[in-house]
Amino acid sequence: STAARAVGVTKVYGSGEAAVTALDGVSVDIERGRFTAIMGPSGSGKSTLMHCLAGLDDVDSGEVFVGDARVTGLRDKGLTDLRRTKVGFVFQQFNLLPTLTAEENILLPLAIGGRKVDRAWFDTVVDTVGLRDRLGHRPTQLSGGQQQRVACARALVGRPDVVFADEPTGNLDSRSGAEVLGFLQRSAQEFGQTVVMVTHDANAASYADRVVFLADGRIVRELVEPTAEAVL
Numbered sequence: 696s697t698a699a700r701a702v703g704v705t706k707v708y709g710s711g712e713a714a715v716t717a718l719d720g721v722s723v724d725i726e727r728g729r730f731t732a733i734m735g736p737s738g739s740g741k742s743t744l745m746h747c748l749a750g751l752d753d754v755d756s757g758e759v760f761v762g763d764a765r766v767t768g769l770r771d772k773g774l775t776d777l778r779r780t781k782v783g784f785v786f787q788q789f790n791l792l793p794t795l796t797a798e799e800n801i802l803l804p805l806a807i808g809g810r811k812v813d814r815a816w817f818d819t820v821v822d823t824v825g826l827r828d829r830l831g832h833r834p835t836q837l838s839g840g841q842q843q844r845v846a847c848a849r850a851l852v853g854r855p856d857v858v859f860a861d862e863p864t865g866n867l868d869s870r871s872g873a874e875v876l877g878f879l880q881r882s883a884q885e886f887g888q889t890v891v892m893v894t895h896d897a898n899a900a901s902y903a904d905r906v907v908f909l910a911d912g913r914i915v916r917e918l919v920e921p922t923a924e925a926v927l
């Protein structure tokens with residue numbers, strides 16, 4: 696089944712002479728429970744596609760669906776609800792709140808949304824990502840890799856339809872990056888969590904079940920069960 700879907704999505708920034716077509720009729724099905732990577736050179740439209748799929752950016756034509764919801768046409772309340780309950784995010788810069796502990800950061804989206812904490816699920820996520828003994832630490836007391844694993848746990852704790860990760864290893868050394876990628880891979884394989892990752896790193900993309908290649912706002916190639924060599 697499909698966790699998210701873009702159908703003929705076009706996105707243009709600016710107008711007239713300055714118009715830039717960031718996405719040019721992109722259609723893609725994001726399969727539930729799988730780890731999909733979106734690859735392509737800088738400026739190819741990766742971030743725009745992710746933002747459109749996640750309801751962070753509106754489309755000029757075409758349609759986007761997440762879970763059982765049609766995202767296209769949603770207004771303020773619907774979009775807020777989508778962001779709070781149906782999607783989770785991991786950013787290149789971690790984006791943790793510095794005054795909160797790791798545990799408080801992980802639970803923040805649920806607290807903001809007024810949602811109940813599933814303690815058993817919280818424990819499973821924390822143990823899988825290897826943060827049990829770091830829950831009381833603040834971000835400055837954690838390494839970059841640990842901070843990004845906190846961000847991954849935060850993205851998963853609300854059991855969203857899709858976790859979106861934008862260059863999640865961009866600020867990490869290769870060992871910490873491998874831990875984060877391994878966790879995203881396990882969350883799909885073991886928990887059935889749908890994950891979409893934007894990256895320009897072939898090695899990172901090789902952790903995914905499927906790689907979708909963008910160039911100039913179009914999907915130009917796809918790989919299933921990729922090896923790092925095949926992605927390059």
Ligand code: ADP
Pocket residue numbers: 708709715716717735736737738739740741742743744
């Ligand atoms: P990628 O993530 O692959 O680097 P982006 O989706 O960021 O690509 O950008 C695709 C194209 O759209 C690029 O030409 C970029 O300059 C342009 N673009 C992206 N965001 C904006 C924006 N907010 N305003 C104007 N142009 C934008």
Ligand code: ADP
Pocket residue numbers: 737738742862
């Ligand atoms: P990335 O490709 O890693 O997302 P970018 O530098 O392309 O990084 O984009 C960073 C931010 O700037 C994004 O929010 C994007 O929408 C915006 N952006 C990118 N290109 C342009 C542009 N030409 N004009 C205005 N905003 C842009």
